[in-house]
């Protein structure tokens with residue numbers, strides 16, 4: 325600057341002298357040729373003067389220029405500091421990178437989101453240059469895009485310093501210098517982890533059941549469509565199984581929804597562990613599950629997996645301190661035989677399920693074309709049952725149980741029938757599940773109990789000491805009024821409570837043993853006898869019976885049926901009778917159909933027997949004849 329100034333000064337001085345000489349020449353002021361010295365002095369003086377003026381001008385110009393420059397810089401710095409302050413406080417992540425990808429600036433939001441400090445990031449030369457980026461390839465792609473003048477936009481799954489995943493929506497633009505060259509890259513990014521999680525959750529909820537993690541109904545249908553599309557060309561077959569957990573409503577009502585939820589989770593786990601690899605498990609509704617099972621060319625495979633599932637689910641489990649017995653009812657439709665599209669297949673599997681329900685629970689039913697009529701019968705039946713009690717359509721039959729050695733009648737079991745219009749009497753296994761589902765069993769059960777009490781009164785008038793056994797449903801047994809209702813019925817009829825026996829199935833006894841024991845103790849105080857019905861079905865241990873205040877064990881008819889030919893059945897019966905003897909309980913064999921069975925059972929030290937061998941269930945009037 326100073327050199328330039330001096331040069332300008334000399335040029336200006338010389339210029340000024342030349343200009344003044346030319347001016348003097350022009351106006352005729354001639355320089356005397358001999359006055360060279362004077363001329364030189366004048367020349368010098370003019371030169372010095374001109375230089376001085378030029379210096380003054382230059383100094384002035386420099387001051388003005390410097391002041392302006394100073395002002396500009398101050399303003400720039402002020403603006404920069406304002407920008408930085410704003411950037412620091414911004415919620416978005418702001419990063420400035422130089423051309424090679426090295427970080428020059430990060431704001432606080434970057435530090436917060438990534439867990440890296442400015443110090444760790446700025447000027448970093450070693451890779452990864454942007455350590456929170458998913459990978460180095462993405463950094464390079466971003467560089468290539470931006471350095472070729474294009475913005476880079478992406479949603480990235482990043483990792484913080486501590487390894488946590490977070491998502492950003494990033495926008496990187498090139499920064500240019502005055503000459504238009506790209507020197508830097510400016511990245512602004514927004515953290516969208518919550519939004520992403522929400523999206524993922526919504527996506528998840530769209531396809532999965534949040535409680536069990538199994539597919540939901542929507543995705544089940546979609547997966548079925550996909551599976552069918554794959555199989556359409558090949559010779560592989562497929563089956564759709566839809567199943568309902570039996571009396572799940574009671575589990576919820578009796579033990580609370582937390583236990584209910586746990587039951588559903590267990591069932592979902594059991595299903596997943598039981599079905600084949602590649603099979604699909606879904607929760608279709610509150611207690612409804614679905615399975616898409618691929619099977620080769622053999623129907624038998626489906627039948628066996630279905631039975632396998634049913635058995636796996638039918639078990640006693642301990643949940644939330646409660647013993648719970650779960651059973652399942654299942655309907656199955658086959659592709660391509662029972663439907664060529666997903667909708668039909670699902671509908672037909674549903675229909676098979678309804679059919680299975682109408683046959684009592686804990687069963688598996690395949691779809692068949694004649695089902696439609698029978699299903700509508702079932703729904704029709706549900707409607708008609710609502711008025712059955714009022715219309716006096718129920719009746720009670722009595723089946724004797726007899727001494728196995730003397731064949732003398734020791735008592736009777738009251739068995740309900742439903743007879744509406746001119747139809748045949750309907751078996752309780754067909755309509756009791758509906759009565760239980762609808763809660764009608766409470767009133768109907770009370771009616772049976774009172775009818776049985778009236779019968780006890782009548783038969784025992786002639787000083788016979790005959791017992792009548794009445795079956796109970798879980799819902800009745802757990803009903804808050806139950807004990808009071810029993811005592812009231814006994815009191816109203818004026819009977820000896822010892823002549824009334826209440827039958828509870830093994831599965832009812834085992835659900836929440838503590839509650840069962842306390843309820844049974846109260847019933848014992850009323851004075852009634854208790855039988856455990858269908859004993860030996862399903863549960864490996866018989867020992868729980870020791871804890872129950874009961875009087876009789878009714879050995880399930882499945883053992884009796886096989887007793888003559890199956891040594892296992894005989895040894896189970898022996899185990900039961902000796903256990904019963906040690907506890908001073910009476911044993912009653914159910915379903916005795918032949919003299920051979922009666923004889924063996926007697927040898928196995930069973931006390932009483934009930935079955936067609938002695939008599940089927942008959943109306944009270946006929947029973948009276950049997951007594952005589």
Ligand code: C2E
Pocket residue numbers: 723738739740751752753756769772795796797827857858881914915916917934935936937940941
């Ligand atoms: P359960 O209490 O085990 O009753 C015995 C069932 O076996 C009766 O069927 C009876 O008819 C049948 N049975 C008797 N002897 C033989 C035989 O020698 N061979 C064969 N194959 N079967 C025989 P039922 O009357 O159809 O009753 C079925 C079930 O319905 C009963 O089983 C009982 O659990 C339930 N039930 C009946 N009445 C009532 C009721 O009033 N209330 C409730 N909650 N359940 C009832």
Ligand code: MG
Pocket residue numbers: 737795827857
């Ligand atoms: Mg019974």
Ligand code: MG
Pocket residue numbers: 857858878880914
């Ligand atoms: Mg039974």
